[in-house]
Amino acid sequence: MEHWDLIVIGAGPAGLTAGIYGIRSGLKTLILEEKIPGGAAAECPLIENYPGFPSISGQELISKMVEHCKKLGAPINQLEKVVELDIKGEKKVMKTERTTYTASAIIIASGCHHQELGVPGESEFRGRGVSYCAVCDGAFFKGKRVIVVGGGNSAAVSAIFLSNLASEVKLAHRRVRLRAEEALVKDLGGRKVKVLWNTELKEIKGDTKVKSVRLFDNKNGGTKEVKIDGVFIQAGEIPNSQIAREAGVKVDDSGYIIVDEQQRTNVRGVYAAGDVTAGRVKQVGVAVGQAIEAVIDAFGCIKKPYYYKG
């Protein structure tokens, strides 16, 4: 079994940062990624709040971080999913689809995935008009009518992104105000995005592809059917914490991994950073900071210098 000082699960901003700091601390560090590097950040059409890059696409920022990692020599094994963790002992054992590794410490940076709405038609039309990622699929809707569902930053960013492509963009939010940053809200106003307040998506209809949606007005009580070609669902996220949870890592009610100030979980030698953690703020810059804290503590845990009280 290959032994590593540090294994990082996930290659989004937190995982890639952990790779950078792991290698630079002299730790033999491996990054495992079940898909390709990027995580949720790579799906972001435009990131304008990671300090140093006034405006960059998520994919471009991620490729810069990947390049950064690779330049330092941190191996990123992509398409290698971790299927089981055994973290009870001093050596953490990690079974992937390919092989089994051991590590002195691990950092879980597995992020989260998109929440589904659970409405009729949603899974039926997934990939045929229903999408969870504007940057991935927006181009399919050039000159067409789309609706974004949600009220946070990702809903607003998606609507803004789509307004450059689609002929018509609606943003349906079940409340009367958005949770998005005000800069984004203002930006919506200057574009052809029509915000539908107090509006819930109840059904997605079509034949071989999406043709319309049924919308419910939760203030006045009526429903109406609106012709549409694309539905972009931005209804929140679910942490990818299942394998960690099964291995005994404590999570909160929503499934986010609970960490302390040093990003330690309840299991010694096991850390978590980024969107999979119970922090309130899901931002690239925060994930980066958390990953740094995690590696600095993991270094202590692995090398046990005198000052490490862990």
Place this chain on the structure above:
Amino acid sequence: MEHWDLIVIGAGPAGLTAGIYGIRSGLKTLILEEKIPGGAAAECPLIENYPGFPSISGQELISKMVEHCKKLGAPINQLEKVVELDIKGEKKVMKTERTTYTASAIIIASGCHHQELGVPGESEFRGRGVSYCAVCDGAFFKGKRVIVVGGGNSAAVSAIFLSNLASEVKLAHRRVRLRAEEALVKDLGGRKVKVLWNTELKEIKGDTKVKSVRLFDNKNGGTKEVKIDGVFIQAGEIPNSQIAREAGVKVDDSGYIIVDEQQRTNVRGVYAAGDVTAGRVKQVGVAVGQAIEAVIDAFGCIKKPYYYKG
């Protein structure tokens, strides 16, 4: 008196990030900087661990962050020193050398400064072999000979960190024992760190970069010249927290501002982020993450949206 939603004190990575997030959150945000933007980061010859920039000078990174801030419209008043704070009321009052401002919330991001030794060659070779930060610059000395100067925790931590990278690590301390626990000696002993007792660094010599140091044996009285590639001075850091402290912000024994998970100080509406805080890890990426957390909470504190529980 000019009123702002948010005033940020200091224009290093934390302060500039606070500016970016403040403006993007729709807060009327002002950054005050007593010198020019940059803080300790700008003094870093090369930063190779801020994710996304494999290798960039501190000044270049800072100028990108400044540009990022300015593009969003965050004013940075440089050469404007805050001389007095009154934070007891709802409105925080800030007296500078030029005028007086009020703000609904403030973020203190005033950083800290390194204690210098004051020996010949120290300022001349700064960034060319002389460093004050092993985590920042250690990787430049992979396989090289370095000496750490100091006897406290940060000196020992730096020596341990460097022992994973450098071919040879010396730790020079002017006394006969370190200002630390017995365990330190043991821990250093197990590594390739050679401790030089009763040794004072008297001079740093070189041409375009450091070549040697002159060491004085304060017990036996002789001096000798030792070939070296890197000098890490760990004679202490001093947080720039005096004005905050005088205004009633709680600091720890070393003068660092005490904050909670949301970067709140003991005074409502007053936040701190970056190197001026009592966190263990002083890194650009950590300062960025902390500043984001601070702004998100400050936004809640100022605008009181439905989800803010503060």
